[in-house]
Structure formats: structure tokens, C-alpha cells
Amino acid sequence: MGDKVKKRAVLSVLFVIAVFLIGGFWFNLWGKVSPVRQLPLIDADSELLKTDTWRKSYADLVREKGDIDVFDCYTCHDKDKKQELKYDKDNQLVVPEEHSDVVMGHGTHGRNNNCYNCHNDENLTQLQPRDGRPLKFDQSTQLCGSCHGPTLRDWESGSHGRTSGHWDHKIEDNKPNFVKKDCVNCHDPHKPKFPKRKPAPPPNHLRENPQPSVQSDTEN
């Protein structure tokens, strides 16, 4: 077989390959790019995106002209008669059904189950810390701080609790442009432990099945 014949054969094969390539490229016969995996979006008005605190303080309600009826104690209570507290045989406070929305849980082993530890038994529209000075409902933070001293210290310096608005605490028009949330914005005063919640969904990697991390492994 002469070199020329072989050369012609090779060139013919290459010509065929070139035509095949032209077809393959033009009609995209291989290597189609799959579309990007569309991930579900978080609901636009989901709780996860809201910056509001889960509770409103008395001051918030007043400002927003919300329902403050529950703070008007003497619509039901008698001004002259002291409201007695009832306890069951395990020394647990029995919450009257008129206040059934109050769930007690301030301190373990029922340590803090006397309403009058915080509420003023002589004037139900006031709060009373240990030193006896009367506090209004919008000063509840001072009440919490009368027992939780270190936390109050941290709250005042800003390392505990939520602040909102401007980090740049310049006072504009005599109004501070940042808001420090009160204790009751995050803590139910009767059951203060910060409630557990459902977390937002975990992260999604770029590819469908990237073999994510294994948690507690016994190898090492």
C-alpha cells in the first residue's frame, strides 16, 4: 500500500469526521447543559424574615395604640380588697382562669411562684422590686434587673438583648435613633426562658448530591 493511498484514506476519514463534528456542534448532539436546579424560596411573609420581637412591651402597645385592657387591673379587681393567692398541695401556684393566658415558669422548682414577688399587692397597676420602690409597667426592665443584676448591667452596656436602628447612636432632635428592646420583648415575664423555635432550612450546595458532612463520627 503506497503512502499516497494511505494519505488519501486518512484525509477522507478526517473529512468525514469534520462533517460529523459540524453536525454535532450545530445540533448540540452531546454535552447539553442542564438548567440550574430551582430551589424553593422562603415565603416572603415568613416569620423568618421578620425583624419584630415576638412579644410587645407595654410601651410598644401604648405607642401603637394596641390593646392595653389587660393592664387595667381595676376593671375587674377590687381596689380595697387584697387579691389572695391560691396554691395547690405541691405548693404550685394555681393560676385563676381569668388569667389562664399566664403560664408560670419563672425559676425552677417553683422558686418564684409568688405573684407579689413582682406585682404590687396594694396597687396592681404597679410593679414592685425588692427595695419597694413602685415601678410602672413600662419600667419593667428595672424590676427584672433588681434580681438579675449582671444581666441588667449587660443590657445597659449593650452586650445583652436586642438593639435596633442605628449603630451610630447620635441623638437627633433629642430622640435616640436606636431602640434598645426591653426584657419583656423577648422574655415572657411569667415564663422567661427563651422559647425554642423551628430553624430556617439548612443550606443547599451547588450540586444535587454533594455528600454533605457526617455529624458525630466514631472514627477519630
Next chain:
Amino acid sequence: MDSRSTTNSAEPLALSRRSFLRSSALFGAGAVALAASLKPLLSLKDGPSMEQFLQKYYKELTPEEMQKVLERISREVEKEYGKRPHLRDLKPMDGVDFAYFLNLSRCVGCRKCVHACVKENNQSRSPEIQYIRVLKMPHGTFDVEKSEHNYNPDLVPEKGYFYMPVQCQQCKNPPCVKVCPVHATWQEPDGITVIDYDWCIGCRYCMAACPYGARHFNFTKPGIPADRLNTEMSYLGNRPRKKGVTEKCHFCVQRTRDGLYPACVEVCPAGARKFGNVLDHESEVYKILTTKRVFIQLKEELGTNPRFFYYFDV
């Protein structure tokens, strides 16, 4: 006819015409194949405009040139998403050095910060880019190898674990700035490490260099739903990125340079996140820095010196 005849032939033309036609046919087929191989380029929709291709480096732009650039970007965003953005080039404030403190005694692992950040900063939803990654750590260790990223229980926090969110630590000695070959990322005077998305060449060296996994790459065109676009934008911050560039947490530069808290601080339900100007003695961060006994920097032995600290209640 042996092969030598082509070398010494007295009549080269007769043979060479045929072989010339043969070879030009093959050559032509080859050229067409080359052109056909470029066919995918026909569907290129978001190629760079000449204006963007020639755009100068951020630090060399005059205010007028910057205005033109902002105008171009606003036009592009409006065309793409149907909303006109409020796009500014915010400069750092004087006398400001940001610091961020995160209270590990308080973080509950709810991941609200992750999604607030995504919403504020126009991050791609598909494929997903999230600047903040919350690590679920077992008690007794800071070894991230023992962490869990994909936890999804019914309720958090879970007993026996603590939660450590990680984002760009805005290091004082940033390895990403050191390695970027084109100065596309640098540290601003107020401490934020920023990226010029129009200058980045997408080499991803910064991603290899970052010890915190804080930098994220747009492997394709980011997918932001038009109705979720945050139109309050800044050039170095949350304006929509294009494919092929890196992005990362920038302390919500469009908010913080206006004096506002970053979105993650604003949303954290547990109040675990603290942000401010550490040079201001009245700020939370200064008070934490000077009063708290225990706070740490992640991976500090690498010498990155982050501005991001993790602290505890004591």
C-alpha cells in the same frame, strides 16, 4: 509513482491541483468545523458591554466617571429586574473602625440571620449563595471538623450543642486581599473588606486563601426573583452581581455607612449579634471589648486578626 516523484517531479502542477483541491476541501471543512464549534456563543446574552469592559479600577474613578458607572448599573438592573434601584457609592465615615461581636451563649441556631442577609444583599437564590453559615458544634470543642452544617430539627437550640455562625471575619490582616492578583478586593479605612465586582477576574485564589469559607463564587448567572430585589443598593455592596465574580459579606455596607445596623444584627431574635464602631466609647462593641472577660477570634493562630469576635456572658 513513488513518493519521491512529488519531490523531483518535472510536472508538479497536474498532481498538485488535485491534491490542492483535496486539501482545500479538508481545510474548508476544518474551518467550518471550527466556526461550528463556537455555536454556543450565539446564545450568550449577558456578555460585557464595551463600557463595562473598559471600566477603570474603582480607586481610579473620578466622581464623574463613578456617576456614569452608577448610571450604567442602574440601567442594567432596571432592564433585568424591572425596578429602578437607588444606587449609591457610599464612602467610609471618618473615625470609624467597625467591630462585630457574637454572643455564643445566646445564639440559638435559628438561621434567621442567614435569610435576612440573603434578602438584604440580593444574593442568588438558585443557585444558592449565603454569606452566613451556622455551625452546630458539640459541647467542649471549637474544632470545626466536628461541626454540623445541615441540622434541621423541629426545635432549636438542641441540648448538648452550641451554635456558631461564621461569615466574613473582616480580618485586619486579610489573606484574601494579599492574594488577589488584580487588587479586586481590599480593605477600606472603616475596616470592611470589599470587592469591586466589575474588576474581579474570577480566579478564585481568594476563596482558596480564606480560612473561614467566607467567599462565594457566582458559578452561573445569579437567580434573584425580581419581586425580592432590594433596591437600596451600593456599588461595593449589594448591587446584583454577574456570573464569574466572587462575593462575600461586607457588613451591609449600604446600611452601615448610613449608620444603620447590618441586617443580621437587626433580625437576630436572641440579641446575639453586636455591631458598632469600636473607637466610640459609648458603643456596645467597645463596652463588650473592655468589660467581657472571655472572647475569642476564630482560627486566630493563622494571624488573620479578625474584627469578628465570639464572646460569652462572662
Next chain:
Amino acid sequence: MITAIRNYLTFLWRCAKIAFVGDWRYYAWMGLLTTICLIGINAYCKQFVNGLIVTGMGDEVSWGVYISNFTFLVGVAAAAVMLVIPVYIYRNEELHDLVIFGELLAVAAILMCLGFVTVDLGRPDRFWHLIPGIGQLNFPASLLSWDVVVLNGYLLLNLHICGYLLYSRYHNRKPSKWFYIPFVFIAIVWAVSIHTVTAFLYVGLGGRPFWNSSIVGPRFLASAFTAGPALIILALQVIRKVTLYQISDKALLTLRSIVQVSMIINVFLLLNELFKEFYTHSAHAASARYLFLGLHGHHALVPWIWTAITFNVVAMVLLALPVSRSLKWLNLTCVLAIVGIWIEKGMGMVIPGFTPTTLGEMIEYQPSSNETLVCLGIWSFGLLCYTIFLRMAVPILQGRLSYANEGGKPLPDSLTGPNH
């Protein structure tokens, strides 16, 4: 002046013409390479349009086969100097005529390196940002900026040396020492520097403990000086067979002794690495554990690395034995060494640096088919370039393509005809 330019252009034109002329094996080889190149170009166009999502890379493993191949090929380019040193410093005459083949390989390798880096960029249209003076090259802080400077410098250096020597040969003129000897000596130092700079790219990153080790630089050089000359041994035998250019067995055996010593050093350095990682048992050894033993149930790289180590050790043993003096065994040894080092430097270096991630996740990487096609395309392009360079260089060196037979006499197009 005009004549000089005209002469040079004629020379270039003749060189270009001869690249399209050859026997059936030449056309088959070039046709195959061109086909793969075109498929690679098509695959890259898809990547250019859709972004790097068509590769297997992600945020966690942000460098993959492109940078692996880049690392390996910088080593091959640096190893061209392994021919230069014996000839110019130790005055080895056997290798004297072969230096140019090594340098042409270096040029082809550098072109491949530049190709791999370009396809890895997210925004290749912004390449001008890297040009010092026009862009903002972050020199000297960024090691990538050093890489840009030294790789392009090495390319120009080798192009000059080869071009000058070939052009002088074309004119049957003795090359002037001042135009190439200083450059050759610069090239020796420069070759070591290109691979050291590439090693430092990895070493400087404190956040990646697998790479942040001083052994990376020496290992790179040792493996480069093994794989490079091994490639040259194979390439020279191909040249000898196809072009009947005179290459003595003694030259091949000199190269064999270079590969021998370099492979021993490479394996010794591997043992050093294994001790350091596994004796201490610190958390920083996680990546090494992933690579050699598997970690947290992930062990995709384990078979690869142990294959590579086996190949390297077998190659080292064969090289130490006199049996590898026979070309058949030598060729097998070279293939084992090249494949072993390609795996070690590519998957064995780049991927474990990212696994586990800096935040402890185990995300494994697998190149996509598109990525693989682009890699094959660039390798074919490099081989295409090297074949063309040789197709031009060998006739010039043999005296068949020279100024003397310019104009009038037809070019010889067959290389296997009996008159050679």
C-alpha cells in the same frame, strides 16, 4: 533592514507551510489532535456562556482539574532545563543537539498552562486587569501575579532561544554567543523559579494546612524533574522514529539517570510528608487522612493516590535496576512515572487542600464531562503545538529547510522517503 524583515517573513511562511505537509501518519495524528481541540473549544464555549457551573467545582472545592493540570504542566515546562544544565554547565555533548527539543516542549507546556489558567477564570474577558501598568497587577504581594510575570517571561525566553537558534541554523550561520548563552543561563534559574512560584501559590495559604508546608516547593521540583525528562525520553524516541533524526541511546540513558535521581528524591520527600502527617495525628492532618485513608466515610481519592504511589515506587525500583537500560523497560518506567506524578500533583495536591473545607465539611469533587473535554482539548492543543514546532525544527536542524533552498526548489514533503 527591509531585506532582513523580508527574509524573516519568508522563513516564517515556509515554516508555516511545512506544518501542513507530511505523510499519512502525520495527517492522522494532526487530524486526531485537531478533532479533540475542536471538541474542547466547543465545550469551553458552553462554559463561557453558562459559567463555571458546567464544571464539577463549587464554593467548597473551588479549584479542580484545570489548576491540577496547570500545576503539572508548569513542572514539565520547568523540566526542559534538565536538558540545558548537563549541556551548558557540564558540557555533555550527547545532549547538545537535543536541548532545543526540550525547550520547544517547554514552550508547548507553557502555552498549555496559559490555556488552563484562562479556562479556569470566571471572567476571562477581564484578563487585561492583569497587565502591569494597564491593569492593577498586585505584585509582589500576590503569588498569582508572580506567576503571570514568570510564566510569560519564561515563554518569551524560550521562544527567543529556540527562534534564534533555529533561524541561525536556517541561514547556516553560527549563532552569536551573546544572543543566546546568557539567556540560556537565565532560563536555568528562571525555570526553577516558575515552579517554585507555583509551589508558593499553595504554600502561602495558612488557611489550608495541607498546603501550608515547606515541603511543597521541593516536592514540586523533584517531581517535575522526574516527569519532565521522562516525557522528553518518550518524545525523543518518537522523533527518532518518525524523522530519522540522529538521537543516540547514550543521550536517552543520560536523561534516564536524571529521572532516576529525581524519582528517588521524590519518593523520599513523600515519606517525609507521610511521617509528618501521620505521626503527629493533629487536626491539621485531616486532609492527608482524607487523601491516603479516607475520612468520615469519604474515600474517593484513596485508590488514586495509592495507584500513584505504587507507580512511583515501581518506577523508582525499575530505574535503580539495570533492566531499565533497555528501552522497552525504560519506556514503561517513564509512563509509570509520568502517570504517577500527574495523579500526585493534580488530584493528590489540589483536591485534598479543599477537603475537608475550612469549616469542616466533607464535599467531594468530581470533574464534569464538559470540564474533561476542555482539558483534553487543551492537552491536544499543546501536543498540536509541539508537533508543529518539531515539524518545523527538525528539517531546519537537518539542513533540509534552509535559506539555501529558498525560492524555486520545491519543499520536501515526505519524511520517510529513502533520500533522507
